[in-house]
Amino acid sequence: xxxxxxxxxxxxxxxxxxxxxxxxxxxxxxxxxxxxxxxxxxxxxxxxxxxxxxxxxxxxxxxxxxxxxxxxxxxxxxxxxxxxxxxxxxxxxxxxxxxxxxxxxxxxxxxxxxx
Amino acid sequence: xxxxxxxxxxxxxxxxxxxxxxxxxxxxxxxxxxxxxxxxxxxxxxxxxxxxxxxxxxxxxxxxxxxxxxxxxxxxxxxxxxxxxxxxxxxxxxxxxxxxxxxxxxxxxxxxxx
Numbered sequence: 447x448x449x450x451x452x453x454x455x456x457x458x459x460x461x462x463x464x465x466x467x468x469x470x471x472x473x474x475x476x477x478x479x480x481x482x483x484x485x486x487x488x489x490x491x492x493x494x495x496x497x498x499x500x501x502x503x504x505x506x507x508x509x510x511x512x513x514x515x516x517x518x519x520x521x522x523x524x525x526x527x528x529x530x531x532x533x534x535x536x537x538x539x540x541x542x543x544x545x546x547x548x549x550x551x552x553x554x555x556x557x558x559x560x561x
Numbered sequence: 562x563x564x565x566x567x568x569x570x571x572x573x574x575x576x577x578x579x580x581x582x583x584x585x586x587x588x589x590x591x592x593x594x595x596x597x598x599x600x601x602x603x604x605x606x607x608x609x610x611x612x613x614x615x616x617x618x619x620x621x622x623x624x625x626x627x628x629x630x631x632x633x634x635x636x637x638x639x640x641x642x643x644x645x646x647x648x649x650x651x652x653x654x655x656x657x658x659x660x661x662x663x664x665x666x667x668x669x670x671x672x673x674x675x
Contacts, residue, residue, distance in 0.1 A: 478661055489651060490605075490665045503660075539604060543661050548593070548612075550655075550663055554604035 448474045448544045452553035459530055460561055467525045467556045469540030475520035476542035480550060481513070484537040496523045530560045563588045565654045567666035575674045580639040582669045584626075584652035587633065593655040594635045595663075596626055600648045608650075611635060622646070647673045 449472040459465050469479055477498045482490040494515050495503045502515035512534075514526040523542075527534050537557050541550040568583040586592060596608040609620025616628040626637045635652060652666040 480663070487649075487670075489667045492662060492665075495660065495662065541663075548655075548661070549610065550661070552597075552605040557602070 448472075448542070448547075448551040450540065450542050450551045450553040452538075452540055452556050454556060455554060456557045456559075458559045458561065461531050462529055465527045465530055465558060467527075467538055467540075467558075469523045469525070469542065469553050471521045471542040471544075471551070474542070474544050476523075476544065477520060478543040479517060479523040480541045480543070481515060481523070481525050482539045482541070484539060484555075486537075490539060493525075527558065530558070532560045534558065535560045563590075563592065563654050563656055563664050565652050565664055565666040567650075567652050567669050569669050570667065571670045571672065573672040573674060574642045576644055577641050580637070580642045580646065580671065582637040582650050582652075582671065584635045584637065584666060585633055586635060586652075586654045588654060590656075590658075594626075594628065595653040595655070596620065596624070596635075596637050597651045597653060598648050599651065605651070608637070642671075642673045644673050644675065647671055 451470045453468045479496040481493045484490050492505050493508045496515045496517040498517045504510045517523040537555050539555045541552045543550050564587045566585045594611040597605040599605050608624050609618045611618050611628045619625045624639050650669045654664045656662045
């Protein structure tokens with residue numbers, strides 16, 4: 447099956463720093479990738495839709511200047527949490543849409559802890 | 562607009578007994594429906610998916626779900642629960658439009674008692 451990786455799996459940073467999370471589709475090309483955020487014991491909340499070569503589309507209430515998304519190639523999307531604060535601590539999950547099966551394949555997630 | 566409702570936030574079953582996790586959806590289109598499982602501090606694993614083929618869908622680990630259009634339901638079942646089934650389960654409906662978004666249910670936490 448299609449595989450999506452995320453890096454890093456876990457990151458701890460100080461308040462005020464920026465953190466970049468990578469999402470890669472390993473064996474297929476993905477024109478569309480998605481970024482989700484999951485709070486403890488909660489469901490996944492869609493943050494934004496990332497389209498290769500164009501600007502990301504953010505969901506209502508998500509700060510686009512806070513969560514920068516870049517989808518520079520058909521296999522890589524990045525999420526940068528700028529000037530991170532403790533309230534940004536969360537589990538971030540990406541997915542990549544595989545066009546033939548019209549299905550999203552999910553990465554294993556990145557646990558961000560901001561001190 | 563599409564939506565999905567998971568009727569139970571928590572379900573407890575004894576090991577070896579049947580599992581039923583309920584999901585109802587709302588969709589103006591012919592939906593694609595999915596069930597995912599998430600073990601603690603892990604990513605999502607696809608259990609099964611319905612994409613307008615057979616209404617009874619068989620998935621991994623003995624799970625299956627039946628698409629019932631008249632009831633707008635897609636309940637997940639398993640004949641006999643195993644301790645390893647304890648996890649969070651998400652029902653998902655997919656928008657067939659150009660956005661390809663997934664709409665997640667709020668999740669059902671399954672507890673399996675020895």
